[in-house]
Amino acid sequence: GQNIDQPTEMTATEGAIVQINCTYQTSGFNGLFWYQQHAGEAPTFLSYNVLDGLEEKGRFSSFLSRSKGYSYLLLKELQMKDSASYLCAGARGNYQLIWGAGTKLIIKP
């Protein structure tokens, strides 16, 4: 079957680090995406991991372990503008993504 699990909500402090976890079960796995979605807006692409390991892009990093069906998104030096939902999505054949429900991240000053 296809399943993506991530926490519903997390809270962190401005300037701190937060890790958002995602576990997945998808047949024909072809990589793992992270998207950011601000309230009332469309999701925007953050990262794509297809091989095991850590990919770093500025303040954001994404990690994948295919053997464990596990990924995380790491956000450093949190800013108030990082308050958003973070969606994990597993890719499979035919360019399809299987989406998690999203993790709402609340940043407090």
Place this chain on the structure above:
Amino acid sequence: EAGVAQSPRYKIIEKRQSVAFWCNPISGHATLYWYQQILGQGPKLLIQFQNNGVVDDSQLPKDRFSAERLKGVDSTLKIQPAKLEDSAVYLCASSLDITGGYTFGSGTRLTVV
């Protein structure tokens, strides 16, 4: 490059009425998707097109929803008749290849009253 264009931005209709949404993908993106996103949930795929052919419409409620992509460019999604539970944001996305992910349009927020 221009992004994915969607219209209208907002729509309020009464139940049992019909409504149509329009999407123009990024130029050159062969794959186009329509998603339904209910508040607090992840996007749910309604239909996927590859050029003007349907790749997957297994989750499209075909008794009331229809979509087409004539000429393999822009696309329309129609709901007829609408139900209260159709209230959601309808997102259109396009992709060139899997590594670049999807680019989403700004979405249409539909409210059925």
